[in-house]
Amino acid sequence: GGRLARELVAAEVRYDRSMTNLGVELDNGRMARLLVKLCIVVDHQGLPGGGGRWGETGDRYVLKLLHDFIFHQAQPDTGLPLLDWGHVAESLNKLDAGLEEEVTLMSRDGATLLVVSFAELKRALLSSYAELSGMRM
Numbered sequence: 001g002g003r004l005a006r007e008l009v010a011a012e013v014r015y016d017r018s019m020t021n022l023g024v025e026l027d028n029g030r031m032a033r034l035l036v037k038l039c040i041v042v043d044h045q046g047l048p049g050g051g052g053r054w055g056e057t058g059d060r061y062v063l064k065l066l067h068d069f070i071f072h073q074a075q076p077d078t079g080l081p082l083l084d085w086g087h088v089a090e091s092l093n094k095l096d097a098g099l100e101e102e103v104t105l106m107s108r109d110g111a112t113l114l115v116v117s118f119a120e121l122k123r124a125l126l127s128s129y130a131e132l133s134g135m136r137m
Contacts, residue, residue, distance in 0.1 A: 041128045042067045059124035065105035098122040
């Protein structure tokens with residue numbers, strides 16, 4: 001009886017650990033797909049002959065500002081890069097969830113400030129990515 005109980009407990013522990021690891025991997029995969037979509041949209045120039053400004057207009061401009069918000073944070077006192085992985089993960093999770101929470105996005109020159117929700121940003125990302133997907137034909 002005692003050995004069977006120990007084996008069952010050990011099996012439960014292994015199962016719980018496996019489920020935790022699976023959850024982490026699923027989250028990593030989701031974030032990776034979202035990150036790839038964001039980079040593709042932000043860096044893409046659009047259709048040939050379109051003037052090369054596709055990535056800097058409309059929804060793509062807002063997504064470019066989001067990309068800067070996520071990856072180009074700077075320390076306020078020195079201006080040095082702020083390498084905050086927590087900020088990156090938190091921002092991508094909010095984008096993935098499409099939260100109604102608003103974020104203030106600023107252009108690199110400080111001339112443009114936009115307040116937009118993560119839900120709006122997610123819609124912009126999905127529609128821009130779908131637009132690019134349709135260009136493959």
